[in-house]
Amino acid sequence: MGEFEDRSAIRNSWMSIAMIFSIIGNVLLIIVITRNGRFHNVTNAYNLSLSLSDLIKVFSFIPIYLVYADLRTWPFGVEGCQIFSLIFYTSFGVSGLILMCLSYERYHLIVLPSKKQMTVRQAVYLIMAACVFSFLISCFLIPFLQIIPTQYGQRCTIKASKDWHLVIVITMTILSQVVPGMFFLVIHALTVRKLRRDAQEVEVRNQSLAARNRFRRNSRAIRILVIEAVSWVICLIPFLVFTFVQVEKTGESVKPFSWEFLITNCTLVAQTVVNPALHFILIKEFRNELRIMWNSILKKLQVNQVEPNRNTENEVTEFAG
Numbered sequence: 001m002g003e004f005e006d007r008s009a010i011r012n013s014w015m016s017i018a019m020i021f022s023i024i025g026n027v028l029l030i031i032v033i034t035r036n037g038r039f040h041n042v043t044n045a046y047n048l049s050l051s052l053s054d055l056i057k058v059f060s061f062i063p064i065y066l067v068y069a070d071l072r073t074w075p076f077g078v079e080g081c082q083i084f085s086l087i088f089y090t091s092f093g094v095s096g097l098i099l100m101c102l103s104y105e106r107y108h109l110i111v112l113p114s115k116k117q118m119t120v121r122q123a124v125y126l127i128m129a130a131c132v133f134s135f136l137i138s139c140f141l142i143p144f145l146q147i148i149p150t151q152y153g154q155r156c157t158i159k160a161s162k163d164w165h166l167v168i169v170i171t172m173t174i175l176s177q178v179v180p181g182m183f184f185l186v187i188h189a190l191t192v193r194k195l196r197r198d199a200q201e202v203e204v205r206n207q208s209l210a211a212r213n214r215f216r217r218n219s220r221a222i223r224i225l226v227i228e229a230v231s232w233v234i235c236l237i238p239f240l241v242f243t244f245v246q247v248e249k250t251g252e253s254v255k256p257f258s259w260e261f262l263i264t265n266c267t268l269v270a271q272t273v274v275n276p277a278l279h280f281i282l283i284k285e286f287r288n289e290l291r292i293m294w295n296s297i298l299k300k301l302q303v304n305q306v307e308p309n310r311n312t313e314n315e316v317t318e319f320a321g
Helices: 002-035 042-071 077-111 120-139 162-201 209-250 259-282 284-320
Strands: 145-149 154-158
Touching: 002 042, 002 259, 002 284, 042 077, 042 120, 042 259, 077 120, 077 145, 077 154, 077 162, 077 209, 120 162, 162 209, 209 259, 259 284
Parallel strands: none
Antiparallel strands: 145 154
């Protein structure tokens, strides 16, 4: 009982903190991108969709799982189990596919600058295609989701033979995570190699101001993508390892109240904080826009405080007169 209480305390604290930071970071990133026209470009179209998918992931998983863990039984029935899993795994898959699209867009811009670049409309079409593709992959899981009895109550899980369970997990993982992950890792490597080659051929201090700014922007964008890719891989490894090991050994999914499940989902939730944190830490334009928003809010608050004082002074003057 003590071990379960320890897991509960860690789970509730970590997921609550991660949820707060994820919501604040992603909402601020969405506001910054949407309120200023100079941020309306292909890269930020992908960043916007990535933030939305992360928010959906957080809202669809953390509150429901905390209720599930507190009751220690699944309270939402078979339909709730299927809808919850469909939303979560769709948003989970969309994140990987969007990172793949981001890496290709940056590769095309840096390695193939003379060719026609992607437009925002084309990026929106790719985002829609990623959502549909991830949704269809997640639908493959739905017929196998069932409610099974446990010693504490009910559990939402995959109900299939060991072989079929492995087929389901492998198919979904390869299509929604492994293929996009391998793609953007390879693309990252090619893009970084091109940047290093350019830096060796011509020293940055001897280039024009425009060339130096372009080099800095590209290097910064690649740095963000590399950190996102590495963090995505690090957060994905526990999920892959624990899932495959558990299915291979027992033919069942990872138990929802185990240490393995806790580690897996804490890392997946933490990954939703990475994208907004990198943009506000590493990109000056986003920090400046955030500062402008904050100053605007402070000015409005000051105006609201001054107006009641003026009204009070006018009333006192009229009374005295």
